[in-house]
Amino acid sequence: MIFVALLLPGYLYERRRERDIPQRTRSPLRETMSVLFVGVAADGFAGLILASVWSTLPVRAPDLAALLRTPREYVIAKPWLVTEWAVGGMALACLWAYFVAARPWHRWLRPNTRLGNLRRNADPQQSSWWLLLREHSDLPKYVGCYLDDGSYVAGRLHSFSRVSDEIADRDLSLRHDPDHPLVYRPKGAQQTYPLTNIGAVAISARRIVLLTVTYRTAPEPATPESVNLPAQPTPTREE
Structure with missing residues (x-):
């Protein structure tokens, strides 16, 4: 599960990003590091959102201390609770990675503005x-x-x-x-x-x-x- 949580958001990011950039040949190490970095960042973002939800809203959330201390016993005792939050966190991380890869703010920048011109000339060697x-x-x-x-x-x-x-x-x-x-x-x-x-x-x-x-x-x-x-x-x- 940890392996999937690290790789899936980064994989979705790379697949979505490929639609908007020229196809390039990259080394396996560079591609793997990109997937892992985005996956860790997306999981961290999802973790912060879930932690804020736990602390501010009256929701039924897992006991992280018990889960880390005795993970096997806690998952057996509350399988659906752990599964629901794990799936929710994974979905949130994947949505964040897809959104960042899509970069919708680039379409909001008009070409005649300063930010739009900077974006347009960001990589003139393309x-x-x-x-x-x-x-x-x-x-x-x-x-x-x-x-x-x-x-x-x-x-x-x-x-x-x-x-x-x-x-x-x-x-x-x-x-x-x-x-x-x-x-x-x-x-x-x-x-x-x-x-x-x-x-x-x-x-x-x-x-x-x-x-x-x-x-x-x-x-x-x-x-x-x-x-x-x-x-x-x-x-x-x-x-």
Whole structure:
């Protein structure tokens, strides 16, 4: 039980944190220390909350002195009481670890404020791939890709690789929707054509020569003529 109490909150923290950061290769020692540190911190936080509840509210709580002095006899005498508080403490520790990993306060910081700019520039050495495709996570992204054969394809961002290393094995996928259609322009052509009857495409990073990202605040119906250029008209912010 002690082993699970130490590892489970840290494991949940790492799993949730992986959704918001580039994928990195870490040594087993570093990953284990991270899980243990978060687990101990989460359990300590849960212990403080439960201790304050015991001391301030008229609740039926375990006798910690008796539990530590004769744990086997106390658990046999009051199994449900010990189980209820142990499960409650574990749930509280896991919720705390998940909340810290989600970092909702980052979404509350506006990009034009000082704190928002500090957060944005906290790690400028991150992959440009990651920074461009993760920027303005609340806005739809229209991505244009110039390929090495001279063709061009564009559409709304669907997914992209989280690998932080600048390698050619990464890929991204674009999907079609009415406001951000999938379009394609062959090599040497002047006209951009919509890809009809196609829901999504995957593009390897090794084939991309130039990548453009347009962040749009409001969807606007697009026509084949309006997407001849890689950047859409009237973007809110473009990089």
